[in-house]
Amino acid sequence: MKLTIRKDELNEAIQQVSKASSTRPAIPILGGIKIDVTHQGVTLTASDTDISIQSFIPVENSEFIIAKVEKPGSVVLPAKFFVEIVKKLPSDELEIEVKEHHQTSIRSGSSDIQMVGLDPEEFPVLPSIEESESISVPGDLLKAMIRQTVFAASTSEQTPILTGALWNLQEGQLKFVATDRHRLASRTASVVTEPGYRFSNVVIAGKTLVELSRLISDDSSQVEIVVADNQVLFKVNQVLFYSRILDGTYPDTSKIIPQEFQTELVLHTKKLTDAIDRAYLMSREEKTNIVRLATQEDGTIEISSSSTELGRVTEHLEVKELTGEPLRIAFNSKYMLDALKVIDSEYLFIGFKGAMSPIIIKPIDHPYSLHLILPYRTTG
Amino acid sequence: MKLTIRKDELNEAIQQVSKASSTRPAIPILGGIKIDVTHQGVTLTASDTDISIQSFIPVENSEFIIAKVEKPGSVVLPAKFFVEIVKKLPSDELEIEVKEHHQTSIRSGSSDIQMVGLDPEEFPVLPSIEESESISVPGDLLKAMIRQTVFAASTSEQTPILTGALWNLQEGQLKFVATDRHRLASRTASVVTEPGYRFSNVVIAGKTLVELSRLISDDSSQVEIVVADNQVLFKVNQVLFYSRILDGTYPDTSKIIPQEFQTELVLHTKKLTDAIDRAYLMSREEKTNIVRLATQEDGTIEISSSSTELGRVTEHLEVKELTGEPLRIAFNSKYMLDALKVIDSEYLFIGFKGAMSPIIIKPIDHPYSLHLILPYRTTG
Structure with a gap:
């Protein structure tokens, strides 16, 4: 393998895929980035077996030539050092050459770097996903949906299924x-699908969704989603x-959401958030x-x-x-603040079904x- | 005590002094901010006994009235909560009132905060420093002098005196x-002093100097420095x-600095820094x-x-x-980078007195x- 590349x-491609490489790999190959070079371009892949990310760099784009491939081939390079050294190379271009025993040399300006490469044959094979059906969601919408739900996922590994977010698709409605x-x-959105296409019980780890979010730009360019048996x-x-996709069955949460309320409030989102934030400082x-x-007799x-020890707010x-x-x-004021911070409308609705029943908060x-937030049982 | 204040x-004053309040106070009063109110203004004080910071807010400045004092007095309030709640109050103004048993109420807009205050008589008394002689240093120069030396101080408490920086003043030359x-x-600067004024063995903790730096603005407004027996x-x-001032005698370092060299180099600061940075990534x-x-035979x-495991740069x-x-x-490339990063001239001098003697780096x-960096004894 031999090429020069910008x-x-x-x-940019290294930064994208490196999120999937293990920082403490069980075996060295999982801490690597695989580089596949063909005359069409360069493919980078990283995988920690839970997530895998692949990025393709074409040999040229509409503006300029990105890579000149002298000899196709593959190698796996240790991610941590590779990620940092490429950023800091002195020239705008570098030459990568793989010799015997995956020995790799990187040359750029006055820098000459010899790296111990690993055998690409040992690198995990990416899941093969049959692309019969898929959905497309604008990137900014998908990011918002993730941001508005993922904070409520559990961080405790005692119930692994709850560390994920549940995705369902039914009648063109995607629900997290x-x-x-x-x-x-929970967050729902209408999406474009083939008629009748649906899926259920697709549970994706919260931390995976946070990583995915970082890859998506803040515009409406489409993200295509393909759901397979145990992979998305x-x-x-x-x-x-x-x-x-996380193993297990996600609990049915639909029955715990009250539909009728004894007390209903409409409040200014920012004013409520700020007031609870101040009370939170004391409660913390x-x-x-x-x-x-x-509620007060004067309607406030x-x-x-x-x-x-401190006093009262x-x-x-x-x-x-x-x-x-x-x-x-x-x-719990922290839980309330987490929810209030992702509500994007000026006013919100809060419904209560008594002091012991779930509290429901919705944009208006x-x-x-x-x-939904469960109340505390307290005295007084 | 009763006042309204912007x-x-x-x-701003709270942020300045709060750095000196203990985050884990041995006694509660050390985790507090003392507020002294007179008809001239409001004085805030915090102290963890190593450092004390005091800030004065006059009742008015040239533009507007800052505080209206109804009744002078004093109180100590727990710093952590006080720092955060004031920032988040809903109105541009707040009213502070101290009642019986140091009970303090803070009112701002629709917020009403009751705080358990502490007895100001129990607050540590600030050192009394006789201001017979002092020096003035432009703020930006003092910040630069701190930044260019403090990183080399020890972080090990085994030799407490080395966790500080040594300050000497002699013949109008201030040296860190x-x-x-x-x-x-080391860093020297000419400063304006009374004729004959000098001090030596003034050692100030590195972390204190970092805090001091944050208080100083990046301009040439003067910082006045008064050195007393055990306080600055x-x-x-x-x-x-x-x-x-740290207890103990700082070691005499003047004798370890070579004055003559066997090999002398003048190099481009940025190019050397970048090259060592890449080599550092591998050495790390x-x-x-x-x-x-x-040195190479061709003069490079x-x-x-x-x-x-990784290879070679x-x-x-x-x-x-x-x-x-x-x-x-x-x-040690980390030590070399620390020094290179604070050298402010385009080219630098490096002097060597053989592979076992201290390396000297200076701006030209x-x-x-x-x-100065001690070399490693290595084989090969």
Whole structure:
């Protein structure tokens, strides 16, 4: 294998795939980036077996020649050093040459780097996914859907299935749900699909979705999603992102969401967020994060928290609408803030079915987001 | 005590002093910020006994009224919560009122915060420093002097005196030295003093100097420095910064600095830095950071590092000047990079007195900076 390639394009592709290489690989090959060179271009692949990322650099684009391939071939190079050294090479171009025993030399300007390469035959084979059916989602929408749900996924490995977000597709509606048993976030969007195409119980690890998000640009360019038996493939421009689907059955959460409420509030999202944020600062010192919300006789609401050592925060908030019964309820203010921060409408709805029932928070502009928080049982 | 005060000015002063409050105070009062209110203004003080910071907010400045004092007084409030809550208050102004038993209420817009205050009589008394003699240094110069030396101070508490930087003043020359026994950085500057004023063996903790740096703005406004028996006072605008002087005698480092060299090099600072940075990436994988430098017969130099697992980096560098004997030497590339990064001239001088003697690095534009690195004894 021998080629010269522009540093910037190689560096960009390395940054994209390197997220999938293990930082503490069980075997050295999993800490590597595989380089496949053909006369069409250069393919980089990294995989930690949970996720695999592949990026393709064509030999030329509409503007200029990116790579000159003298001899096709493959090699695997240790990711950590390779990622950093390419960034810092002195010239805009580098030459990569693989000799006997995968010995690789990289030359750029006055730098000469010899690397111990690994056998590409030992590199994990990417899942083969039959591309019969797929959906396309605008990148910015997919990113928003991930951001608005993934924070509610569990971080505890005790229930592995809850560390993921559940994806369902039914009648052109793509729905994401995440829950850690204390709170739940869901987000729905209409997507373009083949008629009748559906899937269910596709659960993708939260940390995988965060990595995927970073690859997607903040515009409406389409991300193609292909769901197979135990893998999902995302196509983001020149990048293929493969994720394992988590084993197990995601719990049915539909029944815990109340449909009727005893007390209903419409509040200014930012004002509520700021008031709870101040009460949170005090509640955090008690390690409980308990904040109380109570309707007042004058039609306002009071938000408060207290700490035996520090004191008390009391906030008064005007409401836009208040209907139903008087209410006193306590909840985890950190969970509430997490939900409030991803609500994108100026006003929001909060529904309560009594002090012991789940709290429902929704934007008032659209029906696509829903957040649920279980209240705390407290005295007084 | 009762006053109203503008949030932004109070917040700025809180941010300045809070660096001195203990995050894990031995007694609660050391985790507090003391507030003293008079008809002239508001004084905030924090102290962890090693450093103390005091900031004064006048009741008015040339533009507007900052504080309206209804009743003078004092209180100590827990720093962590106070720092964060003031930032997040809803209105541009807040009212602070201290009642019985130091109980403090803060009101701002719709927020009402009750805080458990502490007795100001229990707060540490600031050192009293007689201001007979002092020196003035432009802020940007003082920051540069700190930045160019403090990284070389030891981080090991085994030799506490070396965790500080040594300051000496003699004949109008202020000199900073820091060393961890493996490398040394020194910086000198001419300052304006009373004739004959001098001090020696003033050693200030590295982490204190880093905090001090953050308080100083990047312009030439003067910082006044008053040295007392066991304390130094820095006056930075409205802020007083007190630091303890470390106990003990700083070692005499003047004798270890070679004055004559067997090999002398003048090199382009940035090109050398980049070449060593690439060699460092490889040496880091071996945990040794060993990089080798060798003069070549063609008048260039070679910089190299190797790792049994990863391979080898070789760099060739043109020199501006090379005089004296051929040389092969090995050194800690991390220490070399630390020194190179604070050298502010385009070309630098490196002097060697053989492979076992200290390496000296200096800018070529001025005589005020000097760096020393001990070489490694290596085979081959």
